[in-house]
Amino acid sequence: MLRALPRVLEGSRSVQTAYMLQHYARSRYIGFRLASTQAENSTQNLVEKIVQKYAVDVEGLVKSGDYVSIRPHHVLTHDNTGAVMPKFRAIGATKFKNPKQPVFALDHDVQNKSEKNLTKYANIEKFAKQHGIDFYPAGRGIGHQVMVEEGYAFPGTLTVASDSHSNMYGGIGCLGTPIVRTDAAAIWATGRTWWQIPPVVKVELKGSLPAGVTGKDVIITLCGLFNKDEVLNSAIEFHGTKEAMHSIPLEDRLAIANMTTEWGALAGLFPVDELTIDWLKSRMQRLKFSSLSNSNIPPTPKGQAFEHPRINETTIQELIDNPLTAGKDAQYAKHLVLDLSTLSPHVSGPNSVKVSRSLADLQKEDIAINKAYLVSCVNSRASDIRAAASVMKGKSVAPNVQFYVAAASSEVQREVEESGDWDVLVQAGAKVLPAGCGPCVGLGTGLLEDGEVGISATNRNFKGRMGSPKALAYLASPAPLPNFPAQITGEILFCPQDNLNTDGIYPGKYTYQDDLKPDEMRKVVMENYDPSFAGIVKESDILVGGYNFGTGSSREQAATALKSCGIPLTLAGSFSDIFKRNSINNALLVAECRALLEDLKREFASGALTKRTGWIAEADVTKGTLTVWTGGEKGKGEKKEYGVGRLGRSVQELWLAQGLEGWVKERL
Numbered sequence: 001m002l003r004a005l006p007r008v009l010e011g012s013r014s015v016q017t018a019y020m021l022q023h024y025a026r027s028r029y030i031g032f033r034l035a036s037t038q039a040e041n042s043t044q045n046l047v048e049k050i051v052q053k054y055a056v057d058v059e060g061l062v063k064s065g066d067y068v069s070i071r072p073h074h075v076l077t078h079d080n081t082g083a084v085m086p087k088f089r090a091i092g093a094t095k096f097k098n099p100k101q102p103v104f105a106l107d108h109d110v111q112n113k114s115e116k117n118l119t120k121y122a123n124i125e126k127f128a129k130q131h132g133i134d135f136y137p138a139g140r141g142i143g144h145q146v147m148v149e150e151g152y153a154f155p156g157t158l159t160v161a162s163d164s165h166s167n168m169y170g171g172i173g174c175l176g177t178p179i180v181r182t183d184a185a186a187i188w189a190t191g192r193t194w195w196q197i198p199p200v201v202k203v204e205l206k207g208s209l210p211a212g213v214t215g216k217d218v219i220i221t222l223c224g225l226f227n228k229d230e231v232l233n234s235a236i237e238f239h240g241t242k243e244a245m246h247s248i249p250l251e252d253r254l255a256i257a258n259m260t261t262e263w264g265a266l267a268g269l270f271p272v273d274e275l276t277i278d279w280l281k282s283r284m285q286r287l288k289f290s291s292l293s294n295s296n297i298p299p300t301p302k303g304q305a306f307e308h309p310r311i312n313e314t315t316i317q318e319l320i321d322n323p324l325t326a327g328k329d330a331q332y333a334k335h336l337v338l339d340l341s342t343l344s345p346h347v348s349g350p351n352s353v354k355v356s357r358s359l360a361d362l363q364k365e366d367i368a369i370n371k372a373y374l375v376s377c378v379n380s381r382a383s384d385i386r387a388a389a390s391v392m393k394g395k396s397v398a399p400n401v402q403f404y405v406a407a408a409s410s411e412v413q414r415e416v417e418e419s420g421d422w423d424v425l426v427q428a429g430a431k432v433l434p435a436g437c438g439p440c441v442g443l444g445t446g447l448l449e450d451g452e453v454g455i456s457a458t459n460r461n462f463k464g465r466m467g468s469p470k471a472l473a474y475l476a477s478p479a480p481l482p483n484f485p486a487q488i489t490g491e492i493l494f495c496p497q498d499n500l501n502t503d504g505i506y507p508g509k510y511t512y513q514d515d516l517k518p519d520e521m522r523k524v525v526m527e528n529y530d531p532s533f534a535g536i537v538k539e540s541d542i543l544v545g546g547y548n549f550g551t552g553s554s555r556e557q558a559a560t561a562l563k564s565c566g567i568p569l570t571l572a573g574s575f576s577d578i579f580k581r582n583s584i585n586n587a588l589l590v591a592e593c594r595a596l597l598e599d600l601k602r603e604f605a606s607g608a609l610t611k612r613t614g615w616i617a618e619a620d621v622t623k624g625t626l627t628v629w630t631g632g633e634k635g636k637g638e639k640k641e642y643g644v645g646r647l648g649r650s651v652q653e654l655w656l657a658q659g660l661e662g663w664v665k666e667r668l
Helices: 003-012 044-055 081-090 115-129 143-149 166-171 182-191 215-225 240-244 250-258 274-293 315-320 359-367 382-392 412-418 423-427 518-523 559-564 577-585 595-602 649-656 660-667
Strands: 067-071 074-077 100-107 134-136 156-163 175-178 191-195 200-206 236-238 267-269 334-341 344-348 356-358 371-374 400-407 453-457 473-477 489-495 542-547 569-572 590-591 611-620 626-629 639-643
Touching: 044 067, 044 156, 044 175, 044 236, 044 267, 074 143, 074 182, 074 356, 081 115, 081 182, 081 660, 100 115, 100 143, 100 182, 115 134, 143 156, 143 166, 143 412, 166 175, 166 250, 166 267, 175 267, 182 191, 182 577, 182 660, 200 240, 215 250, 215 334, 215 344, 215 356, 236 240, 250 267, 250 274, 250 382, 274 315, 274 356, 344 359, 356 359, 371 382, 371 626, 382 412, 382 423, 400 423, 412 423, 518 559, 542 595, 559 577, 569 595, 577 590, 577 649, 577 660, 595 611, 595 639, 649 660
Parallel strands: 074 100, 074 156, 100 134, 156 175, 200 236, 200 334, 236 267, 371 400, 371 453, 453 473, 489 542, 542 569, 569 590
Antiparallel strands: 067 191, 344 356, 344 473, 489 611, 611 626, 626 639
């Protein structure tokens, strides 16, 4: 988005922009040295080593594929805290296992000043104070940024959040991965949840970033270059030469790790090196000046020097003295290589992060810009705002363009106000929004309208996410249990689109309407994908989707809305892992069946977005079998046999308990 600023200023008809200089000085640290890895962990990669530290009741070394109980270092919830609270009460919990484990940060709907939303926010704050939870109010900033700034997401730890962009913590060497709301309630109550350690992909970086090429270009290029699900539901470890790694400033690493979510991964992890240590030391110094406004930090006793509880001399020195690195014989599912020196500025879109084009190619199309956004957890840190100010200084936003800016946090805004960069943007005509998510998630002021084109520094440009679905958005910078159903039978309802995202399944504008009942959810399900879906779906339909079904946000309602339609089983070529978690946690069964999907695509290659096929399916997900009859009734027409993913005992237990909430309640 930053590269669009010259055209924003001139009002010209192009997304193409001038290159910008490297926006973060290369930091140096003398004397930091990584020690050799421990021999007994020589086969573990970095992801596995971090999980080992937080796995509960395990024997031996954990490896990819293992289901483990984890006790994460911290767990973040944001506005969805309001939805987790009743879950917490419903499972019978009355107190937190560890009040210092959770963090609450209000950030998504901060522009909403309605009485209903203000009451919701007040109830969350009251709940936090009642239980002694660290709480950050609306205006403090985007939760992920706060987690990094305040040291909750600390290098070498495992920290989770009920939001898909917790991957961002990997930029500072913290293994961040998303959970869902029911997981959050379970962690509040028990201190722990479960995780299946994903396959780990090694991404090797060579060369160094050319001037004007940023971390956003790296991840946009990766999303566009490897766009065939090469890293789907994996964890990414970034490795590389010292030259390569040092060419990527820490704030750029945060952006890259953040958008590994859009690449399809469950985590994106950078190593802890000199740049990481430098950033922590700089942050430690700045925290000394911001401690007075942080209500979560106890007052410093008179006569004592201030010491931040998480980012301080002791914790930083421990990182230096006890480095954690991948073993010399570490195992990886895949090995991808990217030469940074070959990269140029790239843009994603429209309306897809998997469509990536170089700026040089896109400039030829002379595309008009209506709205520009410098917001979100991926690209509205101080370095990004400084870069924008260097372009905007002495200029004005064109009359036909609206330019919105919001800092990632109040700390970021204070920093750029002190440097004068914030005022440059304001004087140029930028429309200031409060520190928070806002238009990135389709909430508040400045959303895209029908026919408009937007260029954004956000991480997602799914159709309809930032406003109208008729707008164009670009991004720049195992045995069965008793009573478990042996067979599930129903007509196949086919939605063929690959990468059908959660915004398509359940629009973002309903996400924080926590009081919507199932019958109300049913009316709006699939609204952004196919507005006619609610009138087509019938009770007991077996929904079949494309590949990477349910990609995108961590919103639980994408699963519960489908369940509200009476759908007992969803099949797809593949699922986004976070959608699968939400489905299983809410007793909606899901299984993969690629062969069926391909047959349906051949038979129903064209036509409506939602198709009643007349094919009757009978699935036994405990055995992994699926029988389909094409004649409209069981036993009529051609008979087809397929294999589907088997749902083991753990999933069956959750289904019988009507979801993870019930499962936890049974055990409390």
